[in-house]
């Protein structure tokens with residue numbers, strides 16, 4: 001059955017698309033060309049338009065990633081809280097990967113993003129769907145240990 005995302009206007013269409021992308025990402029691990037094609041077919045949209053939306057939002061991934069995607073905020077508030085550079089450097093050193101890379105064991109992918117809407121609780125980092133606030137390198141180490149034990 002095909003869904004008509006334009007039936008209730010552009011806001012409803014966008015919400016439907018974002019939900020579909022979220023579900024597809026959960027199923028495929030990332031928004032692979034196959035996942036994008038499937039969403040486009042289900043919503044009767046052009047794959048190009050679906051892909052453009054997927055690449056616009058930081059919560060969506062178009063490349064294969066590790067089990068845990070660490071998204072460190074590099075926004076202004078997090079910079080001013082002396083968090084962004086410090087946390088990224090710390091994670092690069094601890095995980096021995098660069099930004100955009102995944103650890104050889106497939107556990108962690110390191111990314112940076114612009115503002116996680118937690119500016120009053122900076123520095124902030126999102127791990128998959130969970131937001132962590134007021135982070136320090138010590139708290140990041142604890143978090144990495146927790147995640148290695150399975151969360």
Ligand code: FES
Nearest residue numbers: 073075078116118
């Ligand atoms: S700038 Fe980091 S959460 Fe807004």
